[in-house]
Amino acid sequence: MRFVDSNVFLHALLTPRRKLTGEELRVKESAKGIITGIEGGEEVATSTVHLSEVINIVESGLGLQRSLGLLAWAITTPNMVVYPTSLRDYEGALVVAREENVSVNDALAYQLMREHGLDEVYSFDRHFNRLRGITRLPLSQD
Numbered sequence: 001m002r003f004v005d006s007n008v009f010l011h012a013l014l015t016p017r018r019k020l021t022g023e024e025l026r027v028k029e030s031a032k033g034i035i036t037g038i039e040g041g042e043e044v045a046t047s048t049v050h051l052s053e054v055i056n057i058v059e060s061g062l063g064l065q066r067s068l069g070l071l072a073w074a075i076t077t078p079n080m081v082v083y084p085t086s087l088r089d090y091e092g093a094l095v096v097a098r099e100e101n102v103s104v105n106d107a108l109a110y111q112l113m114r115e116h117g118l119d120e121v122y123s124f125d126r127h128f129n130r131l132r133g134i135t136r137l138p139l140s141q142d
Contacts, residue, residue, distance in 0.1 A: 001043045001044060001045055001081070001116075001118055002042075002044050002045070002118065002120040002121060002122055002137065003044070003045050003046065003109055003112070003113045003118050003120070003121045003122070004034070004038070004044045004045070004046045004050070004080075004121075004122045004123075005046075005050060005106075005109060005121055005122060005123035005124075005125060005128070006046075006050040006051075006053040006054045006105070007031075007123060007124050007125055008031050008034050008035070008122045008123065008124070009031075009035070009054040009058075009070075010031075010054060010057055010058075011027055011028050011030075011031035011032075011124060012028070012031035012032045012034070012035045013054075013058060013062070013070070014057070014058070014061055014062070015061075015062075016028075027124055030124075030138050031124070034122050034138075038077065038079065038080060039077075041079050042079060043079045043080075043081075044079065044080050044081070044122070045080070045081040045082070045083060045112075045116065045118065046074075046080065046081075046082055046083070047082065047083045047084075047085050047108065047109065047112055048082060048083070048084055048085050049085050049105055049108055050105065050109065051071070051074055051082055053105065054070065055067045055070060055071050058070055083112050083116065085108065085112070089108060089111060089112070090104065090108065092107075092111050093105075093107040093108035093110075093111050094107070095107075096110060096111060096131075100130050100131055101127075101130065102127040102128075102130060102131065103127065106125060106127050106128060106131075109121060109123075109128075110128070110131045110134065113134055114133070114134075118134075119133060119134050119135060120134065120135050120136075120137055121134055121135070121136050121137065122137050122138070123136050123137075
């Protein structure tokens with residue numbers, strides 16, 4: 001099972017307001033491929049925090065109904081686990097974020113991955129490369 005960072009959903013779903021570069025198009029297509037894999041049954045995980053990030057941005061960019069549809073899909077997809085998060089999780093993530101110089105939500109994802117025995121993350125955020133013991137996918141994004 002792999003953890004899915006919020007940016008995967010956003011790259012796949014959002015419509016750009018400008019023409020994308022070749023690299024940006026490649027990222028968008030890769031993100032869509034990851035979502036297709038999930039829709040095809042690949043077992044993945046995310047967190048309530050990461051899901052909330054996506055829902056809020058989708059709502060502001062694509063509207064309330066689209067965000068509600070995405071939320072309904074995420075919470076009813078049997079092969080997607082959504083890990084709950086707590087204040088204690090954020091306390092631990094704060095420590096990791098400071099030590100590794102990453103955002104607190106990246107640190108939260110890392111902490112949840114370690115807690116649940118996951119060692120791969122779908123993300124286009126290179127900050128995950130700083131975190132020991134996990135592999136950021138797709139590998140070609142370096």
